[in-house]
Amino acid sequence: MMEPNLMGGLIGGSVIGLAAVLLLAINGRIAGVSGILGGLLVPTLKGDRAWRAAFLFGLIAGAALYGAWRGTLPLQLDVHGPVLIIAGVLVGIGTRLGSGCTSGHGVCGLARRSPRSLLATVSFMAVAMLTVYLTRHIFA
Amino acid sequence: MKAIISSFLIGSIFGFGLAISEMINPARVIGFLDVTGQWDPTLLAVMGGALLVAATLFPLVLRRNRALLADRLVLPTKTEVDTPLILGALIFGIGWGLAGLCPGPALAGLASASPSLAGFVIAMIGGQWLVSIWQRS
Numbered sequence: 506m507m508e509p510n511l512m513g514g515l516i517g518g519s520v521i522g523l524a525a526v527l528l529l530a531i532n533g534r535i536a537g538v539s540g541i542l543g544g545l546l547v548p549t550l551k552g553d554r555a556w557r558a559a560f561l562f563g564l565i566a567g568a569a570l571y572g573a574w575r576g577t578l579p580l581q582l583d584v585h586g587p588v589l590i591i592a593g594v595l596v597g598i599g600t601r602l603g604s605g606c607t608s609g610h611g612v613c614g615l616a617r618r619s620p621r622s623l624l625a626t627v628s629f630m631a632v633a634m635l636t637v638y639l640t641r642h643i644f645a
Numbered sequence: 646m647k648a649i650i651s652s653f654l655i656g657s658i659f660g661f662g663l664a665i666s667e668m669i670n671p672a673r674v675i676g677f678l679d680v681t682g683q684w685d686p687t688l689l690a691v692m693g694g695a696l697l698v699a700a701t702l703f704p705l706v707l708r709r710n711r712a713l714l715a716d717r718l719v720l721p722t723k724t725e726v727d728t729p730l731i732l733g734a735l736i737f738g739i740g741w742g743l744a745g746l747c748p749g750p751a752l753a754g755l756a757s758a759s760p761s762l763a764g765f766v767i768a769m770i771g772g773q774w775l776v777s778i779w780q781r782s
Contacts, residue, residue, distance in 0.1 A: 511687060522698030532715060563652065563659070579673075582761055594740070597774070
């Protein structure tokens with residue numbers, strides 16, 4: 506069990522919120538990572554791919570920068586193999602079908618006071634909690 | 646070109662935030678989702694911090710209704726709650742709970758060069774692609 510990192514969470518969260526505000530104020534776009542990725546795969550407008558790719562490369566660069574600064578990236582993945590692949594497919598299908606993920610619905614949508622995003626966020630959080638309960642306590 | 650550079654820089658800020666907040670770490674996320682275990686409220690602090698900033702500043706940008714590098718804001722147009730929204734959220738929730746990974750942290754985590762994470766991202770892209778094909782047909 507790790508100690509909760511509330512200060513790191515609050516600071517990091519504010520940085521994420523700031524990034525969402527900047528993308529809307531400067532590029533006029535919603536910082537929903539699944540939506541940015543989805544539009545890269547199947548663009549709806551011409552010339553709409555470059556900023557999306559740039560944002561996603563930026564995500565990796567930002568994390569890499571933090572890793573270089575601290576000497577390590579905090580990353581502990583305890584699911585591997587088929588389960589991890591199934592999880593990835595479900596996350597891909599669900600975020601595309603449901604028009605958003607934790608950043609698009611959970612941060613940007615809630616900040617815009619969107620009822621759709623509120624309902625989506627409550628739904629995916631509840632199901633994720635149930636999934637963790639079932640996989641880590643009942644069928645562990 | 647300016648829009649592409651700013652998008653890259655803002656993406657970097659986002660990724661940096663995901664790393665500071667440790668949301669890049671699936672174990673942290675699972676700790677939050679594990680409400681009947683030793684619950685870890687860190688993710689709640691992250692959402693709180695992000696929403697505090699975004700909910701305060703979004704209205705200023707929305708009222709202006711244009712961006713520095715774009716004539717208009719591109720916002721979601723759907724307002725009604727429909728089946729794909731709920732079904733999608735439920736499917737996403739299962740995947741998120743299985744691995745503790747959602748799209749942002751999974752992509753940012755590629756900085757660690759973890760092959761497992763790369764496998765997850767490829768599967769995730771495959772899942773998105775399936776829906777896009779199905780929606781177009």
